[in-house]
Amino acid sequence: MSGLTHRNTPEARAFNEALGVIGAVEPRVADAIRSEINDQRSYLKLIASENYASPAVLMTMGNWFSDKYAEGNVGMRFYAGCQNVDTIEALASELACEIFDAPYAYVQPHSGIDANLVAFWAMLAAKVEAPFLDDQGVKHVNDLSEVDWETLRHRFGDQRMIGMSLDAGGHLTHGFRPNISGKLFEQRSYGVDAETEMLDYDRVRSLAHEFRPLVVCAGYSAYPRKVNFARMREIADEIDATLMVDMAHFAGLVAGGLFTDEYDPIKNAHVITTTTHKSLRGPRGGMVLCGVDGEEFAPYIDKGCPMVLGGPMAHVMAAKAVAFAEAKLPSFADYSQRILDNASALAEGLMRRGLRCVSNGTDNHLVLCDVTSFGLTGRQAESALNDSGVIVNRNSIPSDPNGAWYTSGIRLGTPALTTLGMGTSEIDEVADIITSVLDAAEPAKAKNGPSRAKYLMDTGVQEKCRERAAELLDHHPLYPQVGLI
Ligand code: DSN
Numbered sequence: 001m002s003g004l005t006h007r008n009t010p011e012a013r014a015f016n017e018a019l020g021v022i023g024a025v026e027p028r029v030a031d032a033i034r035s036e037i038n039d040q041r042s043y044l045k046l047i048a049s050e051n052y053a054s055p056a057v058l059m060t061m062g063n064w065f066s067d068k069y070a071e072g073n074v075g076m077r078f079y080a081g082c083q084n085v086d087t088i089e090a091l092a093s094e095l096a097c098e099i100f101d102a103p104y105a106y107v108q109p110h111s112g113i114d115a116n117l118v119a120f121w122a123m124l125a126a127k128v129e130a131p132f133l134d135d136q137g138v139k140h141v142n143d144l145s146e147v148d149w150e151t152l153r154h155r156f157g158d159q160r161m162i163g164m165s166l167d168a169g170g171h172l173t174h175g176f177r178p179n180i181s182g183k184l185f186e187q188r189s190y191g192v193d194a195e196t197e198m199l200d201y202d203r204v205r206s207l208a209h210e211f212r213p214l215v216v217c218a219g220y221s222a223y224p225r226k227v228n229f230a231r232m233r234e235i236a237d238e239i240d241a242t243l244m245v246d247m248a249h250f251a252g253l254v255a256g257g258l259f260t261d262e263y264d265p266i267k268n269a270h271v272i273t274t275t276t277h278k279s280l281r282g283p284r285g286g287m288v289l290c291g292v293d294g295e296e297f298a299p300y301i302d303k304g305c306p307m308v309l310g311g312p313m314a315h316v317m318a319a320k321a322v323a324f325a326e327a328k329l330p331s332f333a334d335y336s337q338r339i340l341d342n343a344s345a346l347a348e349g350l351m352r353r354g355l356r357c358v359s360n361g362t363d364n365h366l367v368l369c370d371v372t373s374f375g376l377t378g379r380q381a382e383s384a385l386n387d388s389g390v391i392v393n394r395n396s397i398p399s400d401p402n403g404a405w406y407t408s409g410i411r412l413g414t415p416a417l418t419t420l421g422m423g424t425s426e427i428d429e430v431a432d433i434i435t436s437v438l439d440a441a442e443p444a445k446a447k448n449g450p451s452r453a454k455y456l457m458d459t460g461v462q463e464k465c466r467e468r469a470a471e472l473l474d475h476h477p478l479y480p481q482v483g484l485i
Pocket of ligand 1 (some may be wrong): 048171
């Protein structure tokens with residue numbers, strides 16, 4: 001690995017000493033941690049949902065807050081001795097509100113799925129349970145008769161939502177059957193226009209009017225464009241629905257001040273969910289925010305633990321606070337802009353070299369490529385690239401002929417390489433490495449024709465691509481302040 005990493009910085013000393021302490025108990029764990037950083041240092045990471053948190057964020061997670069139970073929320077705990085957890089949770093919420101200009105933030109969710117579950121619960125509570133309790137003249141579900149409770153339970157099950165289809169870039173947690181959200185809600189999806197591959201708001205509107213959902217869910221994990229949340233809100237308002245935006249992928253771009261006005265989820269949605277570890281570059285975790293006029297949901301979101309969440313992870317909430325403090329700095333706005341510039345450069349570089357990008361480009365942090373013009377499935381492209389030093393993940397494209405397992409696409413994102421300090425010229429070299437790999441790879445032969453999973457590639461080309469990836473990484477090392485012994 002690069003000679004640019006250092007062994008005598010405070011971070012290097014701290015991590016080396018920690019690994020020594022861990023290794024004295026179970027050396028295999030310390031070895032796996034070392035292997036992980038070595039692997040991360042050996043590949044160009046283009047997974048759109050990953051990033052590299054700062055050493056300060058990482059270090060904050062390893063502390064004695066991990067030992068504390070603190071079910072409940074700030075000042076209202078089911079456990080004693082939570083004063084320091086209160087300090088941390090209040091601080092993380094306050095900083096989250098500042099960076100997103102939001103009236104309320106709930107920082108306990110452990111992941112994006114958890115954040116969405118808390119949000120779904122809050123919307124069901126506010127829109128279904130609370131009016132039902134009012135109608136029955138009671139304050140609490142325990143005050144309902146068995147018959148009324150059964151009526152309410154069935155009413156929960158009758159609720160509907162709409163979300164973006166998976167092949168258009170939506171997420172499993174937006175009401176799809178394999179996820180709990182699809183078992184809670186009856187769901188219909190909206191997709192993209194077949195020609196432009198961009199969101200078709202007229203079709204969203206007609207679906208919403210026909211299906212009359214309780215929740216209009218916007219947000220994505222593989223849609224390479226901005227969403228006009230003001231238009232989504234208009235649609236939700238027309239049918240008296242609640243607009244929820246899952247901004248997990250692009251939260252860093254919102255915090256960086258790049259998604260404003262009609263593209264700002266906080267200004268337009270009632271409830272917003274996110275993860276904290278993607279473009280936002282914090283620890284692994286989730287969060288729920290209220291939009292500027294969504295505060296009616298706050299008391300229900302506050303009940304996320306123990307409603308659907310286990311005890312809060314105060315050590316991770318502390319790391320969220322550190323990450324949010326980083327996101328407040330002017331350098332984070334600059335970082336976000338560079339993510340966007342790099343994503344545009346990546347899309348342009350790939351298209352110039354003959355790789356089709358869905359919707360003909362990007363205006364966020366990700367690029368979705370159709371690899372069928374190179375004669376490959378997404379699965380083959382993913383493997384060929386990974387074996388050549390470039391980590392990407394396969395992904396469906398709109399109306400994907402190869403289904404969700406083999407797929408026809410790869411999804412690429414620029415948050416991680418931007419964190420390493422790469423700019424548009426390095427990204428153009430990345431585009432060249434990617435298309436060189438795709439050019440050289442071909443389907444292997446299976447019994448009944450070409451394989452959809454295995455690929456063949458000249459080993460010389462593969463080695464050359466690995467060397468080019470390593471050279472870029474040598475000039476932009478991961479955690480240069482952390483040289484491990
Ligand atoms: N795994 C994350 C992603 O890749 O988008 C969220 O599911």
